[in-house]
Every structure is written in C-alpha cells, then in structure tokens.
Amino acid sequence: xxxxxxxxxxxxxxxxxxxxxxxxxxxxxxxxxxxQKNLPSVHKVLQHMSDTANNWxxxxxxxxxxxxxxxxxxxxxxxxxxxxxxVKLEYTNxxxxxxxxxxxxxxxxLSGLANNIEHLHDEGVHKYAAKNVCDSMFIKSxxxxxxxxxxxxxAGEMAEDEAHLICTEKSFALECxxxxxxxxxxxxxxxxxxxxxxSEFPVRKGLK
Numbered sequence: 001x002x003x004x005x006x007x008x009x010x011x012x013x014x015x016x017x018x019x020x021x022x023x024x025x026x027x028x029x030x031x032x033x034x035x036q037k038n039l040p041s042v043h044k045v046l047q048h049m050s051d052t053a054n055n056w057x058x059x060x061x062x063x064x065x066x067x068x069x070x071x072x073x074x075x076x077x078x079x080x081x082x083x084x085x086x087v088k089l090e091y092t093n094x095x096x097x098x099x100x101x102x103x104x105x106x107x108x109x110l111s112g113l114a115n116n117i118e119h120l121h122d123e124g125v126h127k128y129a130a131k132n133v134c135d136s137m138f139i140k141s142x143x144x145x146x147x148x149x150x151x152x153x154x155a156g157e158m159a160e161d162e163a164h165l166i167c168t169e170k171s172f173a174l175e176c177x178x179x180x181x182x183x184x185x186x187x188x189x190x191x192x193x194x195x196x197x198x199s200e201f202p203v204r205k206g207l208k
Contacts, residue, residue: 005049005060012041025093029086036083043071043137073141074172076130081120081176085183088116103198110191117183120176143169 015034035042049056049064056064092113096106134141144167 002060008045008049009042012045013038025086025090029090032079032083032086036079039071039076039079039133040136043068072139073130073134073143074168076133077126077172078175080126080129084126085117085120088113103194107191107194107198110187110194114184114187114191117180117187120180143167143172
C-alpha cells in the first residue's frame with residue numbers, strides 16, 4: 001500500500017496491529033473490532049481519497065471508490081455480527097489455554113460458547129446497530145433488491161429470468177444461518193470430544 005494512503009488510514013484508526021495470523025483469535029478480533037469502532041472515520045478518509053481534487057492519484061481515487069461501494073448496509077451488519085462472535089471466541093480460547101483447564105471444564109466452556117452462538121442467530125440486534133452506523137455515514141440503512149441472473153434453457157429454448165427479484169436481506173439471513181450452524185457444529189464436536197476423554201480417562205481431568 002502507498003505510504004501516504006497507509007498513513008492516512010492509520011491516522012484515523014490510531015491503533016497498532018499485531019501481525020495477522022489465521023489461528024490467532026486475538027489478532028482477528030482486534031482487526032474487526034478496530035474497523036467496527038472506526039468505520040465512520042475510515043469511510044470519511046476514503047471519501048477524501050476518492051477525489052483527485054484532493055491531490056490523490058487517479059489510482060488511489062479508483063481504489064478508494066471501490067472500497068466505498070463495498071461499505072453498504074449488509075457489510076456493516078456482518079461487521080457488527082463478526083465483532084460479537086470473535087469476542088466470544090477469543091474469551092473462550094483464552095480460558096481454554098489456562099494451565100489448569102480440566103477436560104470437563106473445557107467441555108463446559110465450549111458447550112456454553114455453542115449456546116451463545118445460538119443466540120447470535122437473531123440478527124435483529126446487529127441490524128439495529130448497523131442502521132445507526134450507516135445513518136452516521138449517510139449510507140442507506142436498508143437492504144436492496146437485486147435481479148437474479150438469467151438461466152439458460154435447453155437447446156431451442158428461450159433463456160428465462162430466474163426470477164425474479166431477491167432481497168439482499170434474505171441473502172444476509174441465509175449467510176448468518178450458515179455461519180451460525182457451522183460454528184455451532186464445530187464447537188459441539190470439540191466439546192463432545194473433551195467430554196468423552198473426561199469420562200473415559202478420569203486421571204486426565206486435571207492438567208498439570
């Protein structure tokens with residue numbers, strides 16, 4: 001990234017990031033939480049960068065405009081949701097790293113995490129928070145309608161409009177459901193493994 005662009009963005013965030021690592025919940029949580037907290041400021045900087053009259057290059061203005069188009073109501077909703085999910089994952093992960101974390105305790109922690117994830121399926125809270133953020137940035141705080149692509153027919157048949165219109169709200173709800181279901185499933189599997197080991201090998205309940 002251009003030094004000037006990087007400095008402009010970091011100046012509005014005022015946070016020093018650790019090197020990102022996919023298996024480190026802390027780094028992911030920090031990155032998402034920082035963007036969530038400073039999104040209006042980041043959006044304002046991108047707006048400034050998108051105008052070449054502000055002495056930014058054409059390339060910078062073009063890249064900034066692409067990012068601005070991606071910051072919509074759905075993006076903010078997902079940002080709000082992921083911020084909460086990662087906080088819960090990081091808290092549980094740190095608890096599991098305790099030197100004396102017993103297997104049955106680990107199983108209980110993961111089971112509790114799965115229940116917390118279940119409650120996140122109701123995305124209403126995230127929509128409300130996202131609406132306030134979008135309103136502060138003067139972005140439309142509602143989902144849009146998009147026409148689906150046309151479906152090719154068999155040889156000799158006319159291509160048909162698959163239908164219609166699809167509401168991005170339904171698409172968002174589906175993404176939330178898939179995320180919720182996958183997280184719960186993986187956490188439940190890990191919890192069951194710890195529970196099984198705790199039951200079959202009592203001597204391993206306390207880790208020294």
